Amino acid sequence: MCGRFTLTIDLLTFIELFQIEIPGLNLTPRYNIAPSQPVLTILKQGSQRTAQQMRWGLIPSWAKEPSIGYKMINARAETLEEKPSFRNSFRHRRCLIPADGFYEWRKEGKQKQPYRFTLADQKAFAFAGIWDRWISPDGSEIISCSIITTEANDTVKPLHHRMPVILAEPQLQQIWLDFDNPGEFKGLLKPYAGRMAAYPVSPAVNSPKVDEPGLILPV
DNA sequence: CCAGACGTTGTT
DNA sequence: GTCTGG
DNA sequence: CCAGACGTTGTT
DNA sequence: GTCTGG
Numbered sequence: 043m044c045g046r047f048t049l050t051i052d053l054l055t056f057i058e059l060f061q062i063e064i065p066g067l068n069l070t071p072r073y074n075i076a077p078s079q080p081v082l083t084i085l086k087q088g089s090q091r092t093a094q095q096m097r098w099g100l101i102p103s104w105a106k107e108p109s110i111g112y113k114m115i116n117a118r119a120e121t122l123e124e125k126p127s128f129r130n131s132f133r134h135r136r137c138l139i140p141a142d143g144f145y146e147w148r149k150e151g152k153q154k155q156p157y158r159f160t161l162a163d164q165k166a167f168a169f170a171g172i173w174d175r176w177i178s179p180d181g182s183e184i185i186s187c188s189i190i191t192t193e194a195n196d197t198v199k200p201l202h203h204r205m206p207v208i209l210a211e212p213q214l215q216q217i218w219l220d221f222d223n224p225g226e227f228k229g230l231l232k233p234y235a236g237r238m239a240a241y242p243v244s245p246a247v248n249s250p251k252v253d254e255p256g257l258i259l260p261v
Numbered sequence: 262c263c264a265g266a267c268g269t270t271g272t273t
Numbered sequence: 274g275t276c277t278g279g
Numbered sequence: 280c281c282a283g284a285c286g287t288t289g290t291t
Numbered sequence: 292g293t294c295t296g297g
Contacts, residue, residue: 043269043270043271043280044280045269045270045280045281046280046281047280074279076278076279076280076281077278077279077280077281078277078278078279079279100268102267102292103292104267104292104293105267109276109277110267110268112276112277112278113268113269114267114268114269115268115269115280116268116269116270116280117268117269118268118269121268125267125268126266126267126292126293126294127267127268128267128268129293130292130293144280145280146280147280147281154280154281156280156281188268191269191270202270202271203270203271204269204270204271247280247281248280248281248282249279249281249282250278250279250280250281250282251279251282262297263296263297264295264296264297265294265295265296265297266293266294266295266296267292267293267294267295270280274285275284275285276283276284276285277282277283277284277285278281278282278283278284279280279281279282279283
């Protein structure tokens with residue numbers, strides 16, 4: 043599962059890691075990115091990469107109401123090829139969603155204790171994402187996205203049985219954007235096999251309105 | 262044929 | 274309990 | 280994901 | 292838009 047994440051890197055790191063320069067991009071560090079908010083994504087445009095702000099929570103093009111997006115923040119890797127809401131996006135509209143951490147919660151007594159997960163080296167990575175375009179009755183457009191989930195790996199398993207698909211290697215990220223043959227992606231949508239780190243953080247992160255550096259400090 | 266759903270997570 | 278908002 | 284709202288009537 | 296249920 044993935045319902046909250048972070049992206050705290052600076053612009054130079056972003057350019058080096060994702061091989062894309064976006065004129066005028068203001069990469070404000072984010073410590074609590076929540077569903078329904080705009081997220082920074084990377085997609086392929088011809089042979090180039092381009093960046094696009096999207097709403098997190100995929101609204102299928104045929105939806106009558108945009109509120110359906112609140113239920114579409116994650117898409118299960120196991121059923122991507124079948125689900126009417128995701129299938130065409132999976133085939134034709136994949137994206138990378140840069141991040142350097144994500145949160146999971148565990149009930150501890152009556153409290154919900156949040157934990158932050160990162161790669162062991164703390165470097166930024168990308169979630170595998172899909173997107174769609176929705177046109178409202180008045181003609182305005184919303185581009186929205188969903189984060190793919192898979193089984194949890196050994197680091198996440200103690201907290202939850204699902205985790206987002208993490209693409210850490212630039213080569214895998216490129217394949218995710220490029221493939222047009224299903225055989226090429228099968229290996230990508232697996233629990234992350236590299237080393238990760240996890241630590242408890244302040245419950246201040248529970249409120250999606252809070253977005254400040256203290257949220258990623260260990261408690 | 263038309264009507265109605267289309268999703269995930271977590272909890273029981 | 275369920276939906277919307279962030 | 281979690282937090283917070285969830286409604287109508289009538290009055291200003 | 293496309294699939295499932297009736």
